[in-house]
Structure formats: C-alpha cells, structure tokens
Amino acid sequence: MFGQEYNRLTPAQQQMFMAAVQRYVSGPLNNGQRPSSHIFHKMSGYNLDEFRWDTTGRLRATCEMFVNPAGEVEVRWRRIGDHSMYQNP
Secondary structure, three states, rough: OOHHHHOOOOOOHHHHHHHHHHHHHHHHOOOOOOOOOOOEEEOOOOEEEEEEEOOOOOOOEEEEEEEOOOEEEEEEEEEEEEHHHHOOO
C-alpha cells in the first residue's frame, strides 16, 4: 500500500519526503538516537509511529520501528498521504 500511495505523490512531494526521512529519521537513527518527537511520535491506540514530513503539517506517513536480528533499528513504512490515510492506518 505504501508504494502505491507514494507513487501518487507529486515528484516534489516525493523529493520532500525522501529529504525529510534522511534528515529526521535516518540521520538520528544512524547516530543511535530516536527521531525528534515533535515530528515523529507514537500514534495513540496503535503500535505505529506517525511522521509529519511536510511544512504544512498536512502530509503524514505511518511506520513501524523495530530492531532486526542483527540489532539494527529498521523502519517499515505503512501509509503515506493526507489525513484520509487515518481511516486505515
């Protein structure tokens, strides 16, 4: 589902998402830190994290973070888009 939703984003939105992931998710994880809670936080009632990645706050992504058998933190992206994705996070 994530891939289909990602492909529906405009090229500019895709580029903005990838830059935000690098800056706010991959960068901190690579330095042994958790991403900043003001844009990346647990969703109430779900075992998912929410990532607000655009400057307007309207575009979001949901994901699961887990430690793989090698001891590395992995992120499994689930949904991406506007608030309509919350109908089935």
